[in-house]
Amino acid sequence: MENRKQSILRAVVHEFTTSAVPVGSQALQSRYFVNLSSATIRSELAELTDRGYLTQPHTSAGRVPTDSGYRYFVDFLMDLEPIPDRVKSFIDDAMRAAPADVQGMVERVAMTLASVTQNASVASAPQGSLARVKHLDLVSLEPKEILLILLLEGNLLRQQVVNTTEAASQAQLTKLTARLNSALSGRSSDEARRHYEQAPLGLEKELLGRVIAVLDLYEKGSESLVVHDGVRNLLRQPEFAESSRLTQVLEVLEETRYLTVLLRQLIGQSDLQIVIGSENASSQLQGCAVVLTTYGPSERLKGVLGVIGPTRMAYSQTVARLQAVARGASDRMAELGA
Amino acid sequence: MENRKQSILRAVVHEFTTSAVPVGSQALQSRYFVNLSSATIRSELAELTDRGYLTQPHTSAGRVPTDSGYRYFVDFLMDLEPIPDRVKSFIDDAMRAAPADVQGMVERVAMTLASVTQNASVASAPQGSLARVKHLDLVSLEPKEILLILLLEGNLLRQQVVNTTEAASQAQLTKLTARLNSALSGRSSDEARRHYEQAPLGLEKELLGRVIAVLDLYEKGSESLVVHDGVRNLLRQPEFAESSRLTQVLEVLEETRYLTVLLRQLIGQSDLQIVIGSENASSQLQGCAVVLTTYGPSERLKGVLGVIGPTRMAYSQTVARLQAVARGASDRMAELGA
DNA sequence: TTTGGCACTCTCGGACGGAGAGTGCTGAAC
DNA sequence: GTTCAGCACTCTCCGTCCGAGAGTGCCAAA
Numbered sequence: 096m097e098n099r100k101q102s103i104l105r106a107v108v109h110e111f112t113t114s115a116v117p118v119g120s121q122a123l124q125s126r127y128f129v130n131l132s133s134a135t136i137r138s139e140l141a142e143l144t145d146r147g148y149l150t151q152p153h154t155s156a157g158r159v160p161t162d163s164g165y166r167y168f169v170d171f172l173m174d175l176e177p178i179p180d181r182v183k184s185f186i187d188d189a190m191r192a193a194p195a196d197v198q199g200m201v202e203r204v205a206m207t208l209a210s211v212t213q214n215a216s217v218a219s220a221p222q223g224s225l226a227r228v229k230h231l232d233l234v235s236l237e238p239k240e241i242l243l244i245l246l247l248e249g250n251l252l253r254q255q256v257v258n259t260t261e262a263a264s265q266a267q268l269t270k271l272t273a274r275l276n277s278a279l280s281g282r283s284s285d286e287a288r289r290h291y292e293q294a295p296l297g298l299e300k301e302l303l304g305r306v307i308a309v310l311d312l313y314e315k316g317s318e319s320l321v322v323h324d325g326v327r328n329l330l331r332q333p334e335f336a337e338s339s340r341l342t343q344v345l346e347v348l349e350e351t352r353y354l355t356v357l358l359r360q361l362i363g364q365s366d367l368q369i370v371i372g373s374e375n376a377s378s379q380l381q382g383c384a385v386v387l388t389t390y391g392p393s394e395r396l397k398g399v400l401g402v403i404g405p406t407r408m409a410y411s412q413t414v415a416r417l418q419a420v421a422r423g424a425s426d427r428m429a430e431l432g433a
Numbered sequence: 434m435e436n437r438k439q440s441i442l443r444a445v446v447h448e449f450t451t452s453a454v455p456v457g458s459q460a461l462q463s464r465y466f467v468n469l470s471s472a473t474i475r476s477e478l479a480e481l482t483d484r485g486y487l488t489q490p491h492t493s494a495g496r497v498p499t500d501s502g503y504r505y506f507v508d509f510l511m512d513l514e515p516i517p518d519r520v521k522s523f524i525d526d527a528m529r530a531a532p533a534d535v536q537g538m539v540e541r542v543a544m545t546l547a548s549v550t551q552n553a554s555v556a557s558a559p560q561g562s563l564a565r566v567k568h569l570d571l572v573s574l575e576p577k578e579i580l581l582i583l584l585l586e587g588n589l590l591r592q593q594v595v596n597t598t599e600a601a602s603q604a605q606l607t608k609l610t611a612r613l614n615s616a617l618s619g620r621s622s623d624e625a626r627r628h629y630e631q632a633p634l635g636l637e638k639e640l641l642g643r644v645i646a647v648l649d650l651y652e653k654g655s656e657s658l659v660v661h662d663g664v665r666n667l668l669r670q671p672e673f674a675e676s677s678r679l680t681q682v683l684e685v686l687e688e689t690r691y692l693t694v695l696l697r698q699l700i701g702q703s704d705l706q707i708v709i710g711s712e713n714a715s716s717q718l719q720g721c722a723v724v725l726t727t728y729g730p731s732e733r734l735k736g737v738l739g740v741i742g743p744t745r746m747a748y749s750q751t752v753a754r755l756q757a758v759a760r761g762a763s764d765r766m767a768e769l770g771a
Numbered sequence: 772t773t774t775g776g777c778a779c780t781c782t783c784g785g786a787c788g789g790a791g792a793g794t795g796c797t798g799a800a801c
Numbered sequence: 802g803t804t805c806a807g808c809a810c811t812c813t814c815c816g817t818c819c820g821a822g823a824g825t826g827c828c829a830a831a
Contacts, residue, residue, distance in 0.1 A: 117824090133824095134775070156782075156825090157823085230580075244582065252592055254590055324687060337674065338673055458793075472804075472807090489794085494793065495792085
């Protein structure tokens with residue numbers, strides 16, 4: 096695209112994202128292109144409109160970027176906005192003070208992200224394709240009831256109540272714990288499964304089975320933890336002034352099932368994904384943009400981190416801050432975890 | 434209050450909660466009091482308005498209950514609405530399928546409550562005034578880094594990374610684990626503290642200190658887990674049509690700090706608490722009502738469960754269903770927990 | 772190719788007015 | 802003394818109208 100058209104498109108996006116008001120030729124002229132006349136800008140705008148990058152709410156209104164307009168902007172025109180120092184240190188502080196457990200960490204990450212981007216955020220707990228058991232513990236609740244505690248890679252705790260066929264004392268359990276620990280710790284579910292097959296019938300096999308079940312659930316992600324935060328930030332945007340639009344978004348956010356699927360679909364090859372308006376598979380997110388990246392303590396353990404806001408979003412700022420939070424969280428988790 | 438006035442107040446509340454439209458004398462006459470003339474009803478309404486139970490949005494509009502009107506209704510006129518069988522079994526199913534860990538359980542409870550009351554819900558994890566350690570485990574991460582896993586009463590897991598001054602092997606830790614377990618399990622924080630004071634300097638004392646710190650945090654509730662769900666249900670109500678009202682509510686719900694304080698304040702003597710509109714300490718909840726009860730696996734371990742909606746709420750239905758969910762959750766937790 | 776000029780279009784906000792809903796009051800009936 | 806029909810009154814709601822203002826597209830000249 097011609098250079099000047101690009102500049103004008105960039106200016107329209109910038110102006111509209113900050114003011115939320117359709118931008119006219121005069122506004123552009125006085126604020127961005129003092130050496131051009133508004134008439135010239137008008138003809139450029141008309142051209143950009145013909146090509147599908149801009150649209151007008153009505154005949155005599157200013158221009159608004161279309162989804163394709165935003166798309167062109169993020170693909171070719173956007174440069175990352177530098178992050179102010181106080182935002183940087185805010186992120187650092189938040190991560191440093193984050194709780195050590197995955198649950199708490201994920202919540203903190205979502206909170207921080209929502210706060211620095213002033214939009215809604217989502218975060219899923221890091222998951223590995225091959226979950227490994229780091230440690231395991233058995234606690235006797237009742238004679239035939241055992242609490243199985245599993246510490247997975249990334250310091251993720253899982254617990255499950257197991258009703259066994261045989262009774263066992265805590266002393267027996269302690270011995271069993273030691274045996275299972277040396278057999279399983281550091282091993283993946285495949286290796287655990289081999290162990291399971293060779294084990295003789297009895298309590299040990301029973302418990303091994305449960306361990307494998309937990310690992311499977313975890314790997315399939317059906318147990319996945321997804322949190323969201325910052326819906327209140329969306330309410331400040333004029334596009335959510337009447338609540339009908341928000342309803343749609345909230346349905347996606349609060350229905351964790353949807354969200355899980357959405358995140359899994361979206362996080363494909365690229366490490367930064369921007370989905371704008373109608374590009375969204377889910378029709379509920381019309382008018383919204385989703386910016387996603389991954390994070391986690393290691394290459395094998397990755398979760399998804401995302402920002403959801405109106406398509407009229409400060410993309411360059413959002414992307415920069417999203418990546419900063421992802422980096423901060425990853426570092427912190429690496430430090431605590433694996 | 435005279436019997437007929439009560440009936441009329443009840444009718445106004447009922448009509449308004451279902452229709453959301455100010456209710457006039459004619460509507461009451463045709464739907465509730467066929468043997469009375471609308472003029473008679475009008476004079477009764479005028480009386481109820483004088484006494485402060487009703488109000489008019491404007492001179493020639495129908496009546497709307499005031500906060501005192503709702504208060505009178507819930508105190509004297511409300512009778513619990515029976516719960517349909519399918520709702521009952523919905524609750525039972527949800528509780529049966531709930532995960533065994535506290536985190537998951539609390540989330541499930543909030544979700545269920547939001548769903549059956551069609552309002553927003555909050556739930557806090559059960560907490561005891563005296564937390565007891567049920568089991569403890571130490572896992573070596575690095576030579577001088579230990580992951581401390583605490584299983585508290587109610588099967589609540591806590592984890593914390595401890596950086597120690599001395600290095601320790603996993604074998605040493607295993608021994609230490611056994612010693613600490615026999616010393617601490619079933620003991621409250623007071624007893625743990627006695628232990629701590631008598632312990633000689635060293636790793637054991639260091640760890641005991643951390644255990645106590647975790648217990649303290651837990652008892653003070655500053656670590657407390659509070660979740661919410663069902664905000665999308667509020668959006669269906671006309672009082673949240675423009676989003677400004679919702680902003681307030683979301684600020685309370687998403688700022689867990691506020692919520693924690695709110696719940697702690699509110700759950701006083703009674704096991705069922707209804708706070709209507711201006712009775713709310715927090716001015717953010719003007720126009721909203723909060724219905725609260727407690728739940729938990731035992732007498733000593735109680736969490737708070739609440740419904741938040743517009744003051745124009747189906748109180749009798751809400752209370753009945755809230756109590757049903759609380760009962761279901763308590764039973765299930767008792768079964769799993771203590 | 773750019774630009775000033777100009778007619779045109781559309782929204783926005785305020786004013787106006789009629790329809791409708793609901794009220795309070797009054798005087799008569801029971 | 803309670804109930805009720807009748808009636809005037811009040812206020813909202815909604816549609817219409819109109820002028821101001823913003824922005825456009827087009828055209829002819831530089």
